[in-house]
Amino acid sequence: MFWELICKEHHLTEDGKFVSSDRRHNELLEKIGVYFRDEEKQFVPRAILVDLEPGILESIKAAPTAKMFKSDNFISGKDGTGNNWGKGYYTEGSRVIDECVEVVRREAE
Known part of the structure; x- marks a missing residue:
C-alpha cells in the first residue's frame, strides 16, 4: 500500500509516530510535511x-x-x-x- 511505503521512508509507525535513531533525524523531519501534518507529535496524512x-x-x-x-x-x-x-x-x-x-x-x- 502507498501509505505503508511512505511511512517506512519517513520513519513513521503505523499510528503516525516518528521513530528514528538515524543521524539524518532533522533532515527527515524537514521533508515530512510533504505528505504529513504534525498534530501533537503524531503525523497525520494530508x-x-x-x-x-x-x-x-x-x-x-x-x-x-x-x-x-x-x-x-x-x-x-x-x-x-x-x-x-x-x-x-x-x-x-x-x-x-x-x-x-x-x-x-x-x-x-
Whole structure:
C-alpha cells in the first residue's frame, strides 16, 4: 500500500509516530510535511479519501495504517455506481460533493 511505503521512508509507525535513531533525524523531519501534518507529535496524512463505493474505504480502514488517518477525511457514498459514469456524476456523486468541498476547504486552511 502507498501509505505503508511512505511511512517506512519517513520513519513513521503505523499510528503516525516518528521513530528514528538515524543521524539524518532533522533532515527527515524537514521533508515530512510533504505528505504529513504534525498534530501533537503524531503525523497525520494530508489525504482526503473519497469513493462512492463504501467497501473500498472499509478495506482502507481495516489496513494497519488506518489509525493515522483522520476519520473526518473518509467520504463515501451509500451504494456505489457500478462503473456507471452517469450515476456517479448525476446522482451518487452529487450527494457527496458538498461534503468533499468542505473537507478540502478545511484541509487547505
